[in-house]
Amino acid sequence: MRTEASAPIEEAFGPRHCLFVSDVHLEAPGGAAEQQFLRFLRTEAVRAETLYILGDLFESWVGDDDPGHPEVIGALAELSGHGVACFLLQGNRDFLLGESFCARAGCRLLPDPVIAQFGGEPVLLTHGDALCTDDRAYQELRTTVRAPGWQRRFLTLPLATRELLANEARAGSKSHTARSPPRIMDVNPGAVDAVFRATQVRRMIHGHTHRPAIHDALVGGQAVQRIVLGAWYEQGWFLRCQDGLYALCELPR
Numbered sequence: 001m002r003t004e005a006s007a008p009i010e011e012a013f014g015p016r017h018c019l020f021v022s023d024v025h026l027e028a029p030g031g032a033a034e035q036q037f038l039r040f041l042r043t044e045a046v047r048a049e050t051l052y053i054l055g056d057l058f059e060s061w062v063g064d065d066d067p068g069h070p071e072v073i074g075a076l077a078e079l080s081g082h083g084v085a086c087f088l089l090q091g092n093r094d095f096l097l098g099e100s101f102c103a104r105a106g107c108r109l110l111p112d113p114v115i116a117q118f119g120g121e122p123v124l125l126t127h128g129d130a131l132c133t134d135d136r137a138y139q140e141l142r143t144t145v146r147a148p149g150w151q152r153r154f155l156t157l158p159l160a161t162r163e164l165l166a167n168e169a170r171a172g173s174k175s176h177t178a179r180s181p182p183r184i185m186d187v188n189p190g191a192v193d194a195v196f197r198a199t200q201v202r203r204m205i206h207g208h209t210h211r212p213a214i215h216d217a218l219v220g221g222q223a224v225q226r227i228v229l230g231a232w233y234e235q236g237w238f239l240r241c242q243d244g245l246y247a248l249c250e251l252p253r
Helices: 032-042 070-081 099-105 136-145 148-155 159-179 189-199
Strands: 011-014 017-021 050-054 085-089 107-109 114-118 121-126 203-206 213-219 222-228 236-242 245-251
Touching: 032 070, 032 236, 050 121, 070 085, 070 099, 085 099, 099 107, 121 189, 136 148, 148 159, 189 203, 189 213, 213 245, 222 245
Parallel strands: 011 114, 017 050, 050 085, 085 107, 121 203, 203 222
Antiparallel strands: 017 236, 114 121, 213 222, 236 245
8 A cells, every 4th residue: 555645545525424334245146245235225325425335345346347236236326316425445356346337336436545534534445455565475466456557458358258267366365365374364553554654544444354343553642543344244244434433333144
């Protein structure tokens, strides 16, 4: 994650009632996770003013010509039609989500990281994978696949070929995770401190690590807070921000 002063961090202005999710990892259309996420959109999310999806909405996304998950796209568009602003960050699984998808789903694609204002407080939003700097093999891969040239070449391949390569990459990722020490799958404390110091925010929200928690700490003598969102593999998770108060919420499946 770039933390120097010139880093491209955009400001977005959040309302009084916001929801945040990450790592929904939708895979099989019609599966349990998808049905739970659809219920979330039509119950919890429709009562909010804004929904932020901080990456990995999908387990895999090989381009906006992917025909998968039409019901989810329709539900997001319906939510937007009800006046709920939907913002989206790319994750490590769905970094090829683009403007075409967002147009269909009624979402706005944000850069990662991005600073949003909630009740006048600047809060940094990020997927979180760039903070896991101890996993050097992954960071090298991330640099490669995020390069515009690599993505242009990949997207020229037939859809079936891209899906095959994505499945192979997921298998490789699972193998890498299984043989790696658990600590390198988490954020690096020094990287987190560097982001707080560089951006001067006092609160950060991210996903990726699948370790939902609220961490309070001191950085440069200032109190800071890092909120980690949970994954939706076995149950749902979301973060509610209402009138300046933050609460992690579980959704049993």
